[in-house]
Every structure is written in structure tokens, then in C-alpha cells.
Amino acid sequence: MTDPMSEGSSRVNQQARVPQRSGGTPLELADDALIAAQRLSEWVARAPTLEEDVALTNIALDQLGVARLLLQSLGDEDELAYRRGDAEFRNCLLVELPFGRARGDLDFGWTVVWLLFLAAAQKLRYEAWDNEVAAKAVKESAYHLDHATQWVIRLGDGTSLSRERVQAAVEELWPYTHELTEGIRDDWLSIVEPVLKEATLVKPSHDTWRPSGGRSGRHTEHLSYVLAEMQALHRAHPGVQW
């Protein structure tokens, strides 16, 4: 078996793996956005209301837009998106998880908690990065963060059922936020904690299990399913265009 690290580096330029002041590399930020876009697209035509369908689809589109611009700056975007294997992706584990406990789940409360955690981290990393793609993306992330914040508060401080579901999501997703926020943890907490408080949600009391590995290409099985769907067409018809 070839070393996934060296295999991955052959497809991207020098710049892709240079750590930024924001703590992430361009490839990590690109892959976070790309996999988040693919995950969010599961909501197309399935959201609880038409308005929310449009919202989640637009957020997916923003994520895809940033991913494409970043990948274009790192190499051939199609090659990078469609031809890398799972071990060559550098996204954090959080973005590849399903929107619920099991594969195929599509829980709206879970999704808005996921988006709150992700958008807060993306906003911080884009803000700290002197890059024209990031300068554009930071405005979009701020809007995603605001959208997720409003929903988390509404559902957390809502009915007993809605609270139960977003609280469960906070507990299940919290361990993965350590990898997501490496290097920016304190700033991230200062955004997320007040939202959880206003939403009457509580952080898990046990905070020692901190799964990671995404940044070095060791992913959960969920990424393989995401990639299978995302890459199937391109692998069957290499170079296909719309």
C-alpha cells in the first residue's frame, strides 16, 4: 500500500500543506468546505419547510463555492475532488458525520448544531487567513453562523422534544469539535458557549474522548460513503462535463 500522505501530496501544489496563521492548511479548509457541501446537499428537497430547504441548499452552495476556489488554487479541482481516495482527504471528522446517529439519518436539530460548530470554526479560520478566497468566505460564514445560531436557540429553548434532539446532537458532536477547533479552541468557545447558554443547552460533562485523524487522512467509514456518492459519476465517466 502506498503512503496516503505522499500519494496525496503528488496531486496538490506546495502551498496546499503550508499551515496558516489560522491553524489550518489550505487543503484542510478546502476539504472541510467540500465535504460539508456534499453533506448539506442531502437536505435538497427534504428540509422541514420550503424556506429552510432553500436556506440549506444555499449554504451548501456557498461551501461548494469556497471549496472550488480553494481547490483551483491548489491544483486541478476535478482531480482533487473526484480522484482522491478517502485517505487523501484532509477534512476534519465532524464534516463527514451523518446528520444523526446512524448513516442515512437526517435530523434537522442535529444539522443546525453541526452547522453552528462548523460555521464558527470556519469564520475564525477565514478571518485569520490573509487570502482573497477567505476574505470572501468570511462574510458567508458569518451568515451561516447567524442562521445556525437562531435555529439552535429556537430549538434548544423550544419544546421538550426539540430541546431533547438538539441536546443529543450537542453531546454526540462535541467530542469531534476538538479536532475541528485545534489552535482556535478558546475563540471558538467564546462564540459557541453563549449560544448554547441562551438555548438552555449544556455541554457534555465528560470531555476526554477527542476523536481525530481526519487531518492526517484517517477517517471514519462515513467519508467513504460520502465520496462514493460524490465521485461515482466522475469515476465512471472520467472528465465528464455537464
Added chain:
Amino acid sequence: MVTPYDVVSKVVDPELRVVTIAELGILRDVAQEGARVVVTITPTYSGCPAMDAIREDIRKALARKGFDDVAVVTKLSPAWSTDMITPAGHEALHRAGIAPPGSTACPHCDSAKTLQISRYASTPCQALRRCLGCAEPFNAVKTL
């Protein structure tokens, strides 16, 4: 004589068809380098799906006037903001029933009493609102 700028500045946005790309502030520059026309545009949102259509429309419009050697360049910096929409663009949006950025008044009856129904609408750059005066819904360009 028709200049390339005259031609390109009249290209309308494929989604907000009431405003031109110049009024919307996404047309950055039109330059001639010998026989070649170099058009510089900037996206509203990173993932704006209209960018491909805009590039195509620019090429077609120029080709119709005999400019066949065209390069369309995308420039991200400075990032687009709704401040780049011109006063003429604001008027055109309002006339078409779309609240321009910075305004939440109803473009149909001018009532100031309106509600946001959805933070996103038919394009990434708009939100959906409803008027409490005339009860009509309308799109509003989000301030960015």
C-alpha cells in the same frame, strides 16, 4: 463606434434580469490588449451558479459586435459587497419589486412594515420578506 465596455456593461444578470452586471457591481474592468478584449468580473457569492452563464453572455454579446478574441477573468479581491450596486441598480431593483440592499420597505406599496419570512430566497444574494401593508411577498437583496 461601439466600445467593448458599451457592449459588456449592458449584459444583464441572468438571475436578476432587471439589472446589468455593471449596475450590480460585478463588472470590474473591460480592457483591450491588442485585438483581445479582457473582461474582469467578480462573483457576488463564492458559489454563485450564475457566473458561468454570465461569462457565456459576455462572450456572446461581444461576438455579436465582432469582438471574437475575448478573455473573461474572475477576480475575487476586493470582495464584492452590496455597496458596489450602483444607484441606477438600486432603482432598477426597486422598479422590479425587489427591495435593494439596506432597505426593508415594501417595493410594491412602500410600507415600512415588513417581515422577514426567510433568510434565503431564490438566489443566494436575496432574502424573502412579506409586506404587512399590502400583504404581498417580495425578495430583498441581502446586505453583504
